[in-house]
Structure formats: C-alpha cells, structure tokens
Amino acid sequence: MGVDRFDVESDRGADVGAAMKINMQFITRSLIIIFAVFGILLAVLVMLPGEILLRGVSLWITRPLDSTPPPPTITAPRGSIPNGNVGLQEWVIYKDGSRELRGSGFLIKLNSGDVIGVTTAHSLIDLGEQGNRLSKIAFLLPSSGNAVIDSDTLHGSAGVARTTFDLSVDYVLLRLNGSAHSNYVLAPDARGTPQPGERVSLFSGLGDDQGNRRELQGTVFDVEAQGFWVVFDEWFDPGMMSGSPVMSQHTGNVLGMAIVMSPRGDRMTIGFNPIGNLVKQAEGAKEFVKIGEYRR
Known part of the structure; x- marks a missing residue:
C-alpha cells in the first residue's frame, strides 16, 4: 500500500500546532508569575516604613562615585572669594x-539691599514648638567668639528639617538687629546654583582649631533643583558645620548652604541647599515673626 504523504504532513502539522500551543501556555503562565512577584515586591516596598525605604535608597546613593565631571565652561564673570571668616x-x-x-x-545681601542671616532648620528643631524657649539667634566669629550680629525675628516662615533628599526645604532666614560689617556679608551667585564639574570651597562656620577660617575644597558632581552635591578632596569632621557657606572658586560668590554629609565609597560628599532657592524664599517673605513667638 502506498504512503499517504498528505496524512503524514497533516500529522506533523498537528504535532507542531500542539507544541506551539503548549509554548504559548508556558509563556503566559511565566508572565503571570513574573507580574505577580513584581506586584508583591511593589506592595512590600509601599508598606515599608519610610525610614527603612530611605535607608535602602541611601545605600544606592552612597555607592562609589564613578568619576567627577570635567571642568565646565563658566560664562559668569570672574571674582574673588572674600578674605576673613x-x-x-x-x-x-x-x-x-x-x-x-x-x-x-x-549672611547674604539681597537685591533689595537688605542683609539677612541664613542657617538650617535642622539645627533649630525646637523653633516653633510648644514650650519654645528660644529668644535670639546670634552669629559669632570663630576666631574670637565675638558676636557679629544677632536676630530675634524670622525673615519669612521657617523651613523644616529635611527628611528626604530634597535639601531645599531645610532653611531658616533671619532679619538682623542692626547692621553687619560688610566683611561678613556674602553676595549670592546670580546663577542660583553651580555647574557640574565646578570647583568650590566650603568655609566652616567653626573655623580651624586656631580660630582662623577653614577652607575645604571640592568638585560639584550632581546638580538638581532640590539640591546639589560636592565631592571633597579630603575627609574631615563635618560636625556642627551644617549651615556653612560654599563658594564658587570662579565667581567668588556663595552658591549654597551645607545640609548633609554622605560617604560615597572612599570619598566624602556634602549636599547643599542652592542659594537661588534661599534668595527666592527671602524675596517672597511676607511674615516677620519674633523667634520666641513663632509657632508652626
């Protein structure tokens, strides 16, 4: 009896069709499992306490730096960093x-000519709280301990201590009692923020061990609206340095205020509240409440 070629090919076609059907079912089930696992992981992340989630993000952020950006082209006019503290x-x-x-x-001078004080909200966590015992905030020279100027009034509403990587919320602006010597008044950088790769100098409000000013140099490696980050040439103790100004080595003007330190591999980095944000908050201030009477 002759072989029916058509029947043989039909059987093979049926086998191929069955195999394809099985493969599609396998792929469909695999996708369902993948999406289910992804959904469970997402649900777990959402349910995690903010502190744990932030710590996880922190571990990713603190990964070693690959490299610092190359020096940028800065079109702003050149200037010199002021002498002294x-x-x-x-x-x-x-x-x-x-x-x-x-x-x-x-201290910074606004476009209006007003001079205001600038510091961090996280250094004044009791400001505005029930039972607030604060009366004034004073700025002193690290060299002598002499007061440069003090303040008993806020310049606008106070910011809040940062709890995320948005550094722009952490600030307190102050109306000053009297006039400060021009040697201690800084000019805000008109750019509002630095450029990646720009060289900068952080000036500790504590000075050095002998009471002289302390300059710490670094390179800007990340710039965003919520803050910028600088990797420094050396390690140092940043204790009590929150609120210190960082200056552009190109323009000589202040670029921002130190908020938080974070290690990146074997390098030390600090995040800053951009000066453009601080000036914006100052120029938009409408309330000027006594420090001892302020309530959040």
Missing part, C-alpha cells in the same frame, strides 16, 4: 539668657 558660628540664646552652639550660618 565668611562662615560664622550659630548660637541660640534662650529666654533665660543661657546660650548654646547649634551649628553654622552666614
């Missing part, structure tokens, strides 16, 4: 007359 000690004065070192700060 441009970073100042920040002291709180309580209603009973006692005082306490809280960190660092500096």
Whole structure:
C-alpha cells in the first residue's frame, strides 16, 4: 500500500500546532508569575516604613562615585572669594539668657539691599514648638567668639528639617538687629546654583582649631533643583558645620548652604541647599515673626 504523504504532513502539522500551543501556555503562565512577584515586591516596598525605604535608597546613593565631571565652561564673570571668616558660628540664646552652639550660618545681601542671616532648620528643631524657649539667634566669629550680629525675628516662615533628599526645604532666614560689617556679608551667585564639574570651597562656620577660617575644597558632581552635591578632596569632621557657606572658586560668590554629609565609597560628599532657592524664599517673605513667638 502506498504512503499517504498528505496524512503524514497533516500529522506533523498537528504535532507542531500542539507544541506551539503548549509554548504559548508556558509563556503566559511565566508572565503571570513574573507580574505577580513584581506586584508583591511593589506592595512590600509601599508598606515599608519610610525610614527603612530611605535607608535602602541611601545605600544606592552612597555607592562609589564613578568619576567627577570635567571642568565646565563658566560664562559668569570672574571674582574673588572674600578674605576673613565668611562662615560664622550659630548660637541660640534662650529666654533665660543661657546660650548654646547649634551649628553654622552666614549672611547674604539681597537685591533689595537688605542683609539677612541664613542657617538650617535642622539645627533649630525646637523653633516653633510648644514650650519654645528660644529668644535670639546670634552669629559669632570663630576666631574670637565675638558676636557679629544677632536676630530675634524670622525673615519669612521657617523651613523644616529635611527628611528626604530634597535639601531645599531645610532653611531658616533671619532679619538682623542692626547692621553687619560688610566683611561678613556674602553676595549670592546670580546663577542660583553651580555647574557640574565646578570647583568650590566650603568655609566652616567653626573655623580651624586656631580660630582662623577653614577652607575645604571640592568638585560639584550632581546638580538638581532640590539640591546639589560636592565631592571633597579630603575627609574631615563635618560636625556642627551644617549651615556653612560654599563658594564658587570662579565667581567668588556663595552658591549654597551645607545640609548633609554622605560617604560615597572612599570619598566624602556634602549636599547643599542652592542659594537661588534661599534668595527666592527671602524675596517672597511676607511674615516677620519674633523667634520666641513663632509657632508652626
């Protein structure tokens, strides 16, 4: 009996069709499992406490730096960083007359000609709280301990201590009592923020061990609206340096305020609140409340 070629090919076609059907079912089931696992992981992440989630993000952020950006082309006019102490000690004065070192700060001159004080919100966590004992905030020279100027009034609403990587929320602006010497007043950089690869100098409000100013040099490696980051040439103790100014080595003007330190591999980095944001908050201020009367 002759072979029916058509029947043989039909059987083969049926086998191929069955195999394709099985493959599609396998792929469909695999996709369902993958999406289910992804959904479970996403649900777990959403349910995690903010501190744990932030720590996880922190581990990713603190990965070693690949490299720093190349030097940028800066079209802004060149200038020189002022001499003397441009970073100042920040002291709180309580209603009973006692005082306490809280960190660092500096003074800036606005376009209006007004000079204001700048410091961090996280150094003044009791500001505006029930039972607030604060009366004044004073800026002192690290070289002598002499007061440059003090303030008993906020310049606009106070910011809040940062809890995420948005550094722009962490600030307190101050109306000053009297006039400060021009040697201690900084000019905001008109660009509002630095450029990646730009060389900068951080001036500790604490000065050095001898009371002289302390300059710490670094390179800008990340710039965003919520803050910028600088990797420094050396490791140092950043304690009480929050609120210190960072200056452009090109323009000589202040670029931002130190907020938080974060190691990146074997390098030390610090995040800054951009000066453009601080100036914007200052120029938009509408309320000027006494420090001792302020409530959040």
